[in-house]
Amino acid sequence: MNQNFNPNEKALMLYTTIGGLSDAEKLGDELVSRGLAACVNIIPGVMSVYEVEGKIVHDHEAIMIIKSRENLKTRLLDGIRRLHPYELPAILVIHPDDCDGDYMKWIQRHTSRKGRGVN
Numbered sequence: 001m002n003q004n005f006n007p008n009e010k011a012l013m014l015y016t017t018i019g020g021l022s023d024a025e026k027l028g029d030e031l032v033s034r035g036l037a038a039c040v041n042i043i044p045g046v047m048s049v050y051e052v053e054g055k056i057v058h059d060h061e062a063i064m065i066i067k068s069r070e071n072l073k074t075r076l077l078d079g080i081r082r083l084h085p086y087e088l089p090a091i092l093v094i095h096p097d098d099c100d101g102d103y104m105k106w107i108q109r110h111t112s113r114k115g116r117g118v119n
Contacts, residue, residue, distance in 0.1 A: 013066065013096060014080065015091075
């Protein structure tokens with residue numbers, strides 16, 4: 001068990017899309033190695049449809065679901081913005097109503113050991 005477990009700390013999830021599997025793996029590796037995320041799920045092969053300059057665009061992308069904790073939100077958002085290859089990445093912050101206690105301990109353990117942020 002983690003001696004520094006904070007039972008009042010909340011889990012945090014972020015959703016973003018990215019150009020492909022290799023970009024997603026690179027961003028995920030950076031977020032985890034810097035202690036900003038405990039886990040990143042990557043779902044490749046999605047099709048995104050959006051409008052650019054009046055034209056409908058279809059792009060192949062990967063979805064990233066990033067699991068962290070609330071008190072790292074500012075550093076995590078900053079890290080995603082700095083490391084993401086898109087000029088304007090879609091970043092949606094999700095605040096789960098609840099998180100399994102043992103999983104929250106795991107999140108805290110795997111983010112608190114580094115938590116260095118992005119320079």
